[in-house]
Amino acid sequence: KIAPQPAILDRPELGAGLLAAMERRGSTGEARTPRPTLKHSASDAAARQHNLLTPTHHVTAIQNNPRPSIFSMIAGDEYESWYDMAADLTSPAASSLEGPRDLTSAEGRAHAQASVAEFSRYLKLIGEPYDAFTANRRDRPAQPQNSEEAAAARIGSEPVSMEEVPVLVFDENFKLEDPSTFAFFSPDGFPASTLLQQERLTHYLDLVEVNLLHAVSTRSEDFYTALDSWQDLTELVRAGVQQIESLRETVRAIDERLARTAFRLPFLCRQRSNQLRLHRQLLLIATIRTAQPTIQALLASEDYVGALELIGSTQAVLRGELAGVRCFTHLDEELGETAKSLTAMMVQDFMTTMSQGVARAVAAGGKGGQPGGGITELEAVRNKLAPLLMGLHRQGALAQGLRGFFESLRGEVRATVKTRVAELLAEGRRTLKHSNGEGGANNISIEDSAGTIADQLLALSTSAFLALLAGVAQSLLQVLAKAELVSSTLSAVIALRPSTKIISKAARAVTAVSKEQGNGFPSHGTVAVAAEGNGKPADLDLAKDTGALAACATQLAGLCELVSERYAKLLSVRAEVHVKLPLQELVRTREAAIGFASAVDGLAAGTPTASLRATLAAQARAFADTHHEATKQKLSSTLDCERWAQADVHPRFQAVADAVVKHLPPPPPDEGTNGLKSPAASLAVGGHPYRVVGSALLLVELLGSYTALVRHFPEVAMHLLPQLAELLSLFNARSFGLVLGAGAIQAVGLQRISSKILALLSQSLGVVIALMPHLRASIALQLPLAQHAMLAQLDKIVHDLREHQRKVFNKLTSILLDRVESSDAMHASLSGSVSVMPGQPSPYMADLVRDAQSLHRVLSPILTRDQMESVYLQILGGFDAKLQAIYSATNYTDMNVAHRITTDIAHLITAMMQLQPESTQLCCPQLARFAQNIASTRPSRS
Numbered sequence: 001k002i003a004p005q006p007a008i009l010d011r012p013e014l015g016a017g018l019l020a021a022m023e024r025r026g027s028t029g030e031a032r033t034p035r036p037t038l039k040h041s042a043s044d045a046a047a048r049q050h051n052l053l054t055p056t057h058h059v060t061a062i063q064n065n066p067r068p069s070i071f072s073m074i075a076g077d078e079y080e081s082w083y084d085m086a087a088d089l090t091s092p093a094a095s096s097l098e099g100p101r102d103l104t105s106a107e108g109r110a111h112a113q114a115s116v117a118e119f120s121r122y123l124k125l126i127g128e129p130y131d132a133f134t135a136n137r138r139d140r141p142a143q144p145q146n147s148e149e150a151a152a153a154r155i156g157s158e159p160v161s162m163e164e165v166p167v168l169v170f171d172e173n174f175k176l177e178d179p180s181t182f183a184f185f186s187p188d189g190f191p192a193s194t195l196l197q198q199e200r201l202t203h204y205l206d207l208v209e210v211n212l213l214h215a216v217s218t219r220s221e222d223f224y225t226a227l228d229s230w231q232d233l234t235e236l237v238r239a240g241v242q243q244i245e246s247l248r249e250t251v252r253a254i255d256e257r258l259a260r261t262a263f264r265l266p267f268l269c270r271q272r273s274n275q276l277r278l279h280r281q282l283l284l285i286a287t288i289r290t291a292q293p294t295i296q297a298l299l300a301s302e303d304y305v306g307a308l309e310l311i312g313s314t315q316a317v318l319r320g321e322l323a324g325v326r327c328f329t330h331l332d333e334e335l336g337e338t339a340k341s342l343t344a345m346m347v348q349d350f351m352t353t354m355s356q357g358v359a360r361a362v363a364a365g366g367k368g369g370q371p372g373g374g375i376t377e378l379e380a381v382r383n384k385l386a387p388l389l390m391g392l393h394r395q396g397a398l399a400q401g402l403r404g405f406f407e408s409l410r411g412e413v414r415a416t417v418k419t420r421v422a423e424l425l426a427e428g429r430r431t432l433k434h435s436n437g438e439g440g441a442n443n444i445s446i447e448d449s450a451g452t453i454a455d456q457l458l459a460l461s462t463s464a465f466l467a468l469l470a471g472v473a474q475s476l477l478q479v480l481a482k483a484e485l486v487s488s489t490l491s492a493v494i495a496l497r498p499s500t501k502i503i504s505k506a507a508r509a510v511t512a513v514s515k516e517q518g519n520g521f522p523s524h525g526t527v528a529v530a531a532e533g534n535g536k537p538a539d540l541d542l543a544k545d546t547g548a549l550a551a552c553a554t555q556l557a558g559l560c561e562l563v564s565e566r567y568a569k570l571l572s573v574r575a576e577v578h579v580k581l582p583l584q585e586l587v588r589t590r591e592a593a594i595g596f597a598s599a600v601d602g603l604a605a606g607t608p609t610a611s612l613r614a615t616l617a618a619q620a621r622a623f624a625d626t627h628h629e630a631t632k633q634k635l636s637s638t639l640d641c642e643r644w645a646q647a648d649v650h651p652r653f654q655a656v657a658d659a660v661v662k663h664l665p666p667p668p669p670d671e672g673t674n675g676l677k678s679p680a681a682s683l684a685v686g687g688h689p690y691r692v693v694g695s696a697l698l699l700v701e702l703l704g705s706y707t708a709l710v711r712h713f714p715e716v717a718m719h720l721l722p723q724l725a726e727l728l729s730l731f732n733a734r735s736f737g738l739v740l741g742a743g744a745i746q747a748v749g750l751q752r753i754s755s756k757i758l759a760l761l762s763q764s765l766g767v768v769i770a771l772m773p774h775l776r777a778s779i780a781l782q783l784p785l786a787q788h789a790m791l792a793q794l795d796k797i798v799h800d801l802r803e804h805q806r807k808v809f810n811k812l813t814s815i816l817l818d819r820v821e822s823s824d825a826m827h828a829s830l831s832g833s834v835s836v837m838p839g840q841p842s843p844y845m846a847d848l849v850r851d852a853q854s855l856h857r858v859l860s861p862i863l864t865r866d867q868m869e870s871v872y873l874q875i876l877g878g879f880d881a882k883l884q885a886i887y888s889a890t891n892y893t894d895m896n897v898a899h900r901i902t903t904d905i906a907h908l909i910t911a912m913m914q915l916q917p918e919s920t921q922l923c924c925p926q927l928a929r930f931a932q933n934i935a936s937t938r939p940s941r942s
Helices: 006-010 012-027 042-053 059-063 070-089 106-112 117-139 147-156 179-185 191-262 264-300 304-319 331-365 373-395 398-436 450-459 462-496 505-515 524-533 542-573 583-601 610-640 651-661 694-712 714-738 755-781 785-821 824-831 843-859 865-888 895-915 925-941
Strands: 683-685 688-690
Touching: 179 191, 191 264, 264 304, 264 331, 304 331, 304 373, 331 373, 331 398, 373 398, 373 462, 373 542, 398 450, 398 462, 398 542, 450 542, 462 542, 462 583, 542 583, 542 610, 583 610, 583 694, 610 694, 610 714, 651 683, 651 694, 651 755, 683 694, 683 755, 688 755, 694 714, 694 755, 714 755, 714 785, 755 785, 755 843, 785 843, 785 865, 843 865, 843 895, 865 895, 865 925, 895 925
Parallel strands: none
Antiparallel strands: 683 688
């Protein structure tokens, strides 16, 4: 049987073609060759029956069947019986000679009524295949009734599985003639399987083709749907094109009826505008012709600026609106030559005015006997300079004039410094000779060499040198005043031009000439020239103005730098003298230089006095280094000679400490020495009195000098920080070695380091610690915020000083505590070898209390109340722990020993409480409890 395949069911034409081919093959009348009869076993018959009933054959396999007929492929060997039955049925003996009968007629019905015996052979041959056919007919799925259901069925059907097809056949290089490929399908040793493998390959091909047919059938509906959509869109586009064509026809009709007639109005307006422009050009030509005589008249009257304005306006018109007019071809060149001649004359006049007029104005302004005369002369020079600067700036010759002017000023600065220094030195010598009555043997001429002048500058006193600096500064500022006058005048001219124009004689002349023309348009020519003048020729271009001002500012800044360098050179000559000056004299010199630098900085932008300020900073650092070395040496020598006795506080030291606390400059050294105030016993810092030694007072004075240096020379604040830290470290380390290290015994011949020396050292350290926050704040005010991290050096010094002070206090407590540990008298009194009166303390305890009271008498006038309480708390704590340990180790069960212990403890506690009556803490609490325990256990033990 043939299995029902989807491709055959969906394509009825394939089935019809297959049947037609079979009928054509049967109608050819070819003789069929009987197939040979083969004998088969029972297993072969079962396999053939399974192949016959299993729907595994496809249409393509049937069409490609190499066997003679389709039945031989389907039925196999059973085809022989089918073939014989077909031969019998188609034989002439079995057929009727009368042809087909009409079974609907009575004769046909009578003929059709046959017995069962007549069909026994037919039923025997047809029965089994018909049963298989009806079985397959019942299992066949229901077919869709219409085309839509058929399409849905095709789309929903699944393709045939391809799992049984080997992967090898899908290789793009698959070739059956390849030996390895052929061996896969026809292995060696099975020659009879060649036909079977051929059928299997054909079956694989059928599976692939059925899957392809499935894919085509599932996508055919999408293709026809897209085709229908494309046809609909084509109709829509065709309708849109028709609408567009209709709109175009409407627009063409509107254009013909409405727009064409309105186009003539712009044409007429443009024609009118062109005629007005032509009329304006004719008026400009007439105005230019009338301006030529006016230029000659301005040249004759030396009104160069007015002539330049008129020439510039005329050239602007010729190059602008009248460009290409043949009658004015050579007029532009002639005007250019005239402008060049005017520029040369203005440059000469400008140099003359600057060299003579400005000098007279500056000189007149410096005379005190002519009030207002200098101002009047200065204004006259300024009024004369303004038009010249304006004209030179218009012609682009201002840079050349300024360059020559400032170059002459630079030469004047160099000559002024040399001449003025020599004159002032000679004048000082003459004054000195006149006051001393000396002759002229030692007179030094002005023409002395530079080295001699340097020697004279080094020999000058501070007051004489300051007078020389003032004279040189005055001369240099007069030179700078000339440059500043030119710069300010140029700035005023450029600043006033946009708002206040200078109406020259040329403009008034052109207006008058235009009114006299009588051509009916008297004002148009003037308006045309003014309109052109309001462009580039009349108003200076902004970039050009900025460039001129920048060039003048640069030249002025360079001149100020030169002046600053010359002034700094005078200070550098006395550098080795300045490092040895007293602080106040150096401050006066610095203030004079800073005043001059501020005056110069006010004339130019930027920092033209950077070299002068750098020189002042270098000299300040050199002075600080010299001062630091001197202070270190002075402090070190004072510490080496220090006998560590309490020193009287002079009012000068108190004033220095107050100035440091209040962040004020310390008073000069000569103040406070007039004896009006007597020395004090202590130095007050922040309301706390400190009894100190002489070296500590010297250190306070030195710290005040460092504060003054930072205040007067802020630029060296960062440079002074390491030096200040080094000075404090020197005092801390040297005092530690001399006192706690007992170095003073050998240095100054002290017998021992007493408790009073330790107390004075602690107070000396305390006064430095109290001043350090104020000193740190004073230095922080002069430091940039980014450099405040360097103040950590001072914080480290404060930490070291506090640690040193703590060790001094520990040493004070150890003086008494060491006696407790190494006292033989105490053990003797407890052992009973020393007789003690009843109710009296032992000699050891009496001596210990006496030493504590003596230490208290020494420390109480020196240490503060908090320090005393802290020291004695440590002492009493040591007594409490050590004495209890000693007493606990004795045989305090003995009545006499217990009595001595309780008596000593009571005496100690009573004496210590008298030393500190205001203390709220219990004195020796462990000893008190120990004494109570002994007293409570004594009766029972007795």
